[in-house]
Amino acid sequence: MSNRIRKSMAVALVLVMVFAVGGLSACKSETETSSGSTGGTLAYYVGEPAYIDPYNTQESEGTQVEQSVFDSLTSFDPLDPATLVPAAAESWEANADATVWTFRLNKDGKFSDGTPVTASDFVYAWNRIASTQTMNTSTNQVEASSIAYHLAVIAGTDEFGNADAGISGLKAVDDYTLEVTLKNSFGDFGYLVGHPALAPVPKALVEGGVKYTDADGKEQTAAYGDMPVGNGPFKLSEPWKRNQYIKVVQNENYYGEKPLIDGIDFLSFKDPNTAFTEFEAGTLDFTQIGEGRIKDAEAKYGVSTNGYTANPGEQVLLGAENSIYYLVVNNTIKPMDQAAMRSAVSLAINRQAICDNVFEGTREPADNVVPPGIAGYAAGVWADAKYDVEGAKAALTEAGFPGGEGAPEIALSYNADGGHQKIMEYVKADLEAIGLTVKLNPTPDFATYLKELDADKIMIGRLGWSADYPIMDNFMFPLFKSGSTDNYSRYADSAVDAAMQAARANPDDAARLAAWQEVNKTVGAGLPVIPVMFYKHHHVASERVHDLTYSAMNLADFTKVWLDPK
Amino acid sequence: MFRYILKRFAQFIPVFIGVTLLLFFITTILPGDPVALRAGEKKLSPAVYAEMRHAFGLDKPWYVQYVNYLGDLTQGDLGTSIASGRKVEVIFKETYPYTLKLALAAITLEILVGIGAGLISAIKQYTFWDTLVTLSTSILVALPVFWLGIMLQYVFGIQLHILPISGASSARFSDFAHLVLPAITLASVSTAYAARIMRSQLLEVQSQDYVRTAYAKGLSPTRVLWGHEMKNALIPVVTFVGLDLGAMLSGAILTETIFNWPGVGFTIYKAIGQRDFPVVFGGVTIVLFAVLFVNLLVDVSYAFLDPRIRFGDASEG
Numbered sequence: 001m002s003n004r005i006r007k008s009m010a011v012a013l014v015l016v017m018v019f020a021v022g023g024l025s026a027c028k029s030e031t032e033t034s035s036g037s038t039g040g041t042l043a044y045y046v047g048e049p050a051y052i053d054p055y056n057t058q059e060s061e062g063t064q065v066e067q068s069v070f071d072s073l074t075s076f077d078p079l080d081p082a083t084l085v086p087a088a089a090e091s092w093e094a095n096a097d098a099t100v101w102t103f104r105l106n107k108d109g110k111f112s113d114g115t116p117v118t119a120s121d122f123v124y125a126w127n128r129i130a131s132t133q134t135m136n137t138s139t140n141q142v143e144a145s146s147i148a149y150h151l152a153v154i155a156g157t158d159e160f161g162n163a164d165a166g167i168s169g170l171k172a173v174d175d176y177t178l179e180v181t182l183k184n185s186f187g188d189f190g191y192l193v194g195h196p197a198l199a200p201v202p203k204a205l206v207e208g209g210v211k212y213t214d215a216d217g218k219e220q221t222a223a224y225g226d227m228p229v230g231n232g233p234f235k236l237s238e239p240w241k242r243n244q245y246i247k248v249v250q251n252e253n254y255y256g257e258k259p260l261i262d263g264i265d266f267l268s269f270k271d272p273n274t275a276f277t278e279f280e281a282g283t284l285d286f287t288q289i290g291e292g293r294i295k296d297a298e299a300k301y302g303v304s305t306n307g308y309t310a311n312p313g314e315q316v317l318l319g320a321e322n323s324i325y326y327l328v329v330n331n332t333i334k335p336m337d338q339a340a341m342r343s344a345v346s347l348a349i350n351r352q353a354i355c356d357n358v359f360e361g362t363r364e365p366a367d368n369v370v371p372p373g374i375a376g377y378a379a380g381v382w383a384d385a386k387y388d389v390e391g392a393k394a395a396l397t398e399a400g401f402p403g404g405e406g407a408p409e410i411a412l413s414y415n416a417d418g419g420h421q422k423i424m425e426y427v428k429a430d431l432e433a434i435g436l437t438v439k440l441n442p443t444p445d446f447a448t449y450l451k452e453l454d455a456d457k458i459m460i461g462r463l464g465w466s467a468d469y470p471i472m473d474n475f476m477f478p479l480f481k482s483g484s485t486d487n488y489s490r491y492a493d494s495a496v497d498a499a500m501q502a503a504r505a506n507p508d509d510a511a512r513l514a515a516w517q518e519v520n521k522t523v524g525a526g527l528p529v530i531p532v533m534f535y536k537h538h539h540v541a542s543e544r545v546h547d548l549t550y551s552a553m554n555l556a557d558f559t560k561v562w563l564d565p566k
Numbered sequence: 567m568f569r570y571i572l573k574r575f576a577q578f579i580p581v582f583i584g585v586t587l588l589l590f591f592i593t594t595i596l597p598g599d600p601v602a603l604r605a606g607e608k609k610l611s612p613a614v615y616a617e618m619r620h621a622f623g624l625d626k627p628w629y630v631q632y633v634n635y636l637g638d639l640t641q642g643d644l645g646t647s648i649a650s651g652r653k654v655e656v657i658f659k660e661t662y663p664y665t666l667k668l669a670l671a672a673i674t675l676e677i678l679v680g681i682g683a684g685l686i687s688a689i690k691q692y693t694f695w696d697t698l699v700t701l702s703t704s705i706l707v708a709l710p711v712f713w714l715g716i717m718l719q720y721v722f723g724i725q726l727h728i729l730p731i732s733g734a735s736s737a738r739f740s741d742f743a744h745l746v747l748p749a750i751t752l753a754s755v756s757t758a759y760a761a762r763i764m765r766s767q768l769l770e771v772q773s774q775d776y777v778r779t780a781y782a783k784g785l786s787p788t789r790v791l792w793g794h795e796m797k798n799a800l801i802p803v804v805t806f807v808g809l810d811l812g813a814m815l816s817g818a819i820l821t822e823t824i825f826n827w828p829g830v831g832f833t834i835y836k837a838i839g840q841r842d843f844p845v846v847f848g849g850v851t852i853v854l855f856a857v858l859f860v861n862l863l864v865d866v867s868y869a870f871l872d873p874r875i876r877f878g879d880a881s882e883g
Contacts, residue, residue, distance in 0.1 A: 132614050144617065146604055159611070160613075162613065243828040244733065269826050274732045274824060274825065277719050277732070278723075278731050283731065283738075443597075444597075447597065447602075447603050447841050451597055454602075
């Protein structure tokens with residue numbers, strides 16, 4: 001008995017000792033304060049990025065940070081992404097059939113360490129993305145980029161955009177002229193190169209590491225992947241502190257218009273609801289609005305008039321994003337192989353009810369796959385992408401199942417870890433209302449879901465698609481080109497394939513847009529997928545933030561924003 | 567003593583192999599492909615895909631992967647995260663100190679407040695203080711942890727502005743201040759249990775014969791309490807607290823999520839979703855070692871505290 005008491009006391013003693021040690025190590029010198037406060041520092045919410053080195057930035061979080069530090073050749077106007085604006089390239093032109101593109105770099109362009117940006121820095125950067133043998137500098141291990149697909153249109157890459165021997169279609173004609181030869185005509189290539197991941201990188205720093213001075217005044221070297229140096233308006237002031245923050249400050253060598261703020265603290269959160277609580281306490285300047293708090297926030301902070309720009313009293317952003325949520329229908333599985341059946345399902349869905357009841361109005365019903373923020377969007381272009389119960393019943397009869405009689409059971413699949421259950425329950429109820437028998441078929445997580453989707457085991461599922469580049473092409477070509485890896489509906493129409501190639505090849509901007517609109521109309525007539533909702537912003541800025549534009553591409557423009565002194 | 571420590575380490579080996587073997591086996595039946603998941607909905611080129619699977623050893627049968635894992639482990643290599651390409655030991659070197667800090671803060675609270683409240687409650691049985699402890703612990707046990715966390719954030723962070731809402735450090739608050747709300751939240755339910763166990767145990771031993779004997783010997787109530795009652799009553803409490811510390815050392819997903827605390831719980835949780843097996847195995851390995859280490863420390867210090875105890879001979883236990 002007495003042994004056990006000793007043991008109990010020993011536990012307590014050990015705990016106290018260990019805690020004392022932990023407590024000591026927890027003490028540290030005062031956190032440094034930001035230098036000079038004329039412009040202030042914007043505290044900005046992000047989820048933890050996967051990568052911030054442009055060679056592998058893939059999700060919106062990493063891209064957001066990365067694009068504050070880098071400029072690609074072109075950029076998209078934050079308020080009108082369909083308009084291309086010069087960035088690292090001051091001008092560009094294509095040859096007559098849009099197969100060879102020449103970009104003239106801004107000669108003032110510099111990396112934040114002061115070295116000039118030249119065409120060969122682009123060649124080096126893009127080859128890093130294309131090579132399967134690229135070193136991830138953060139880990140010092142070979143790690144192929146997951147985003148080589150951006151480069152698949154360039155001559156000398158394979159269909160996935162990979163090229164281990166260097167991309168033959170890339171040429172630095174001189175220091176300030178980059179020439180890109182494409183496999184096929186591609187009139188929208190100027191948009192593609194606006195993607196933040198296609199920014200230039202300085203070879204010397206990628207391979208040699210980035211020198212910086214730490215808080216104790218000591219010289220340190222960080223891996224490029226942890227402290228990337230770019231040619232954008234800001235630069236990292238210290239290496240990425242994983243799971244906590246990434247801090248950037250003004251790049252004094254920036255060639256473009258200097259930002260008005262001193263810097264940005266990208267604060268990493270696991271849960272956007274926690275971030276919103278921080279926002280309410282006044283410690284964050286920009287974040288997502290917490291679940292169930294949209295209406296409340298609208299009343300309290302005021303809604304932005306254009307949906308994208310935040311100013312005091314107009315702080316809630318609700319503008320449409322260039323993304324779509326759709327039901328992916330496997331066009332090879334009965335009964336969904338019938339267009340009439342797909343129409344019946346589409347017409348039966350009350351999209352507005354889902355948007356209002358599940359998302360507090362932060363999504364809007366989709367009437368085709370191309371979002372309103374993309375040039376070429378035309379309302380109602382997919383005739384059956386709307387709510388019409390009578391029409392649904394008629395389509396069901398046309399498909400040979402009047403009142404649902406004799407129709408096979410419809411399986412609605414989704415990953416249970418992504419908040420799709422509620423949406424699918426609404427869809428199920430809507431389909432049952434026209435007489436169909438429906439079962440929900442959740443998979444435990446996205447990993448499993450993707451595997452089943454790939455193996456053609458899913459009759460009707462769900463997917464989202466966000467624009468990499470703000471062009472119609474980016475919604476049509478990947479989703480509906482026969483054999484495309486993203487074409488999970490298995491839609492295949494050789495006439496549409498040919499029409500898409502022709503549209504791409506058209507060097508005339510207006511004619512190309514018209515051609516894409518025609519393609520969209522043709523695809524929509526067969527309803528290979530069922531558009532459900534367009535995403536909308538559900539973000540809010542603090543009262544001291546002026547002129548912060550958060551674009552339909554989900555990228556903030558940090559160059560115009562200014563802050564009231566705290 | 568040395569032999570005892572060696573024996574304890576030897577006992578650890580079957581536990582470790584059992585747990586990791588089971589885990590490896592589970593990965594074979596879990597659907598989902600970590601390499602495909604890396605690329606999200608966009609597909610990788612088959613060449614890159616195959617190369618990645620090869621690089622992570624995923625093209626080999628699970629038992630070969632297991633042997634490789636053990637082999638790497640003997641060299642101190644926990645492998646490489648499939649989702650981020652980072653070394654697993656680097657990932658945990660960044661996160662584990664935070665888990666340790668939070669666990670120790672929470673367990674200290676649990677010991678001080680839990681045992682203290684239980685003690686007061688038992689000594690002052692049927693008084694206002696007893697009712698207060700009994701009632702508040704009942705409420706605390708019933709409160710969902712996430713709700714308590716959010717309420718604490720609201721009151722101390724938003725209304726009073728005296729404590730940080732989330733994170734582990736900031737310019738405005740000390741690191742210690744950052745620890746307060748997550749530690750209270752993490753400790754809440756267990757503290758209530760510890761208090762209740764303490765109270766009931768103490769009340770129980772009060773009616774034991776040896777306590778009556780102690781009083782009969784003429785000992786003061788204080789000496790009876792500390793010399794006789796507490797020693798016996800503490801045992802179940804300490805067992806409970808010890809188990810709880812083990813659980814806390816493996817991370818606290820809810821608390822870490824609500825308070826944006828950069829610990830291992832969320833890291834492992836996220837890794838499971840991404841099928842990032844090296845991180846999951848690495849996490850389990852580290853947690854196993856941590857728990858072993860704490861147990862061993864406790865047992866060893868126990869020998870130092872009681873000179874009569876010499877491990878390895880028959881008097882153990």
